[in-house]
Amino acid sequence: MADRKGRTAARPTTPPRRIAVLGAGSWGTTFAKILADGGNDVVLWARRPELAREINEVKRNSDYLEGINLPRNLRATSHLGDAMRGAEQVFVSIPSQTLRSNLEAIAPHLAPSMILVSLMKGVEKGTGLRMSEVIAQGLPIEPERIAVASGPNLALEIAREQPTAAVVSSESLETAQAVAMAATNRYFRSFVNTDVIGTEFGGVLKNLIAVAIGIVDGVGYGENTKASIITRGLVEMTDFAVAYGAEAVTLSGLAGLGDLIATCESPLSRNNTAGRLLGQGYSFNDVVKQMNQTAEGLASVAPILRLAEARGVEMPIVRQVSQVLAGTLDPKDIAPHLTTDDDEPQGERTTDDGQGRSRTSVWRSLKRAFDQLRDGGGSTGGDRS
Numbered sequence: 001m002a003d004r005k006g007r008t009a010a011r012p013t014t015p016p017r018r019i020a021v022l023g024a025g026s027w028g029t030t031f032a033k034i035l036a037d038g039g040n041d042v043v044l045w046a047r048r049p050e051l052a053r054e055i056n057e058v059k060r061n062s063d064y065l066e067g068i069n070l071p072r073n074l075r076a077t078s079h080l081g082d083a084m085r086g087a088e089q090v091f092v093s094i095p096s097q098t099l100r101s102n103l104e105a106i107a108p109h110l111a112p113s114m115i116l117v118s119l120m121k122g123v124e125k126g127t128g129l130r131m132s133e134v135i136a137q138g139l140p141i142e143p144e145r146i147a148v149a150s151g152p153n154l155a156l157e158i159a160r161e162q163p164t165a166a167v168v169s170s171e172s173l174e175t176a177q178a179v180a181m182a183a184t185n186r187y188f189r190s191f192v193n194t195d196v197i198g199t200e201f202g203g204v205l206k207n208l209i210a211v212a213i214g215i216v217d218g219v220g221y222g223e224n225t226k227a228s229i230i231t232r233g234l235v236e237m238t239d240f241a242v243a244y245g246a247e248a249v250t251l252s253g254l255a256g257l258g259d260l261i262a263t264c265e266s267p268l269s270r271n272n273t274a275g276r277l278l279g280q281g282y283s284f285n286d287v288v289k290q291m292n293q294t295a296e297g298l299a300s301v302a303p304i305l306r307l308a309e310a311r312g313v314e315m316p317i318v319r320q321v322s323q324v325l326a327g328t329l330d331p332k333d334i335a336p337h338l339t340t341d342d343d344e345p346q347g348e349r350t351t352d353d354g355q356g357r358s359r360t361s362v363w364r365s366l367k368r369a370f371d372q373l374r375d376g377g378g379s380t381g382g383d384r385s
């Protein structure tokens with residue numbers, strides 16, 4: 001504000017927030033750039049000293065973000081303790097299956113007021129736990145200090161400073177807001193919510209649908225097939241997440257529909273790419289060998305199907321992805337099945353029969369169990385209609 005002589009009062013300056021980002025792959029490095037470009041004091045932890053050196057000396061991460069110049073104020077280290085010392089917020093971006101073992105190394109450096117933010121989009125294979133749940137189990141930290149960030153966030157596009165939005169979620173709105181404030185700059189905007197379950201599952205489930213899209217792309221099917229799978233996939237995502245306590249509206253937001261569109265449409269997506277290789281006829285093992293970056297969807301399929309079964313949620317598309325991965329379904333036979341075991345047409349919404357009559361997935365599970373008993377415990381015909 002100007003005084004009567006037109007002089008502008010100096011704004012009170014707050015020191016930049018100290019922030020640590022753990023994991024210098026494509027997303028960790030990009031997120032560190034987002035935070036540094038937002039005026040924060042960021043230290044990025046890289047496992048390999050030579051990568052930390054490259055980031056510090058030439059402001060590049062040539063392994064993961066070719067051609068991207070990193071901010072001058074971004075520092076890197078291969079010492080976890082140095083990265084975390086004094087940090088208000090610690091963002092974690094490593095493959096989901098490695099989180100639990102890394103928490104043992106993180107624990108000694110955890111300070112009482114630190115906020116932990118998961119940037120990861122997978123569930124733990126053995127337990128089916130979301131990343132925020134693994135953090136809560138593995139560290140002495142209250143849920144109010146845990147947050148997750150998700151959304152349509154293809155790393156390379158953001159590293160090129162293309163305008164993008166994300167959502168930060170925490171049980172504590174205050175925590176979500178503090179993280180969103182830090183993770184906002186001229187090309188990146190963070191919204192907030194308190195639906196951690198919906199936000200996290202959105203990021204996990206869209207990967208599985210993106211694998212399906214990659215598969216049909218690899219086969220050579222066109223836009224009708226893809227649009228059908230995306231639309232029916234969103235129904236599966238929503239049914240599943242709601243069954244686990246999410247709010248349906250979250251799945252139609254950035255962390256659900258938004259991320260589903262980005263991941264299904266982009267050749268930059270590793271999940272989409274993995275699916276395309278499967279659709280082109282490569283085996284699961286060949287695909288894993290060819291992927292030199294993390295495609296979370298491949299490890300999440302089995303635990304998600306187990307969780308779906310436990311709550312009576314039908315996920316025909318995800319089930320077909322698991323069959324293609326197992327080599328038991330020809331990629332060209334993948335289809336946006338409406339249901340796995342009903343012969344008669346059903347309503348587009350899983351909770352009705354087309355005439356508004358209630359017809360829940362629990363009902364269908366019971367029917368399937370009954371059919372199995374009637375047929376002597378044999379298969380009801382799998383997922384093919």
Ligand SMILES: NC(=O)c1ccc[n+]([C@@H]2O[C@H](COP(=O)([O-])OP(=O)(O)OC[C@H]3O[C@@H](n4cnc5c(N)ncnc54)[C@H](O)[C@@H]3O)[C@@H](O)[C@H]2O)c1
Nearest residue numbers: 023024025026027028093094098120121153154155293294
């Ligand atoms: N890349 C994206 O566009 C993007 C966007 C949003 C979310 N994510 C999520 O971020 C997470 C990380 O993905 P990414 O794209 O950075 O993967 P990446 O493959 O590019 O990098 C993974 C990083 O983790 C490190 N790492 C591998 N094994 C490790 C271990 N055992 N212990 C510690 N560190 C290990 C690697 O050295 C590398 O730095 C995933 O859950 C992914 O779904 C990625």
Ligand SMILES: O=P(O)(O)OC[C@H](O)CO
Nearest residue numbers: 151152153154269270271
């Ligand atoms: O490359 P993917 O398939 O891991 O997707 C990256 C991000 O999750 C897109 O939001």
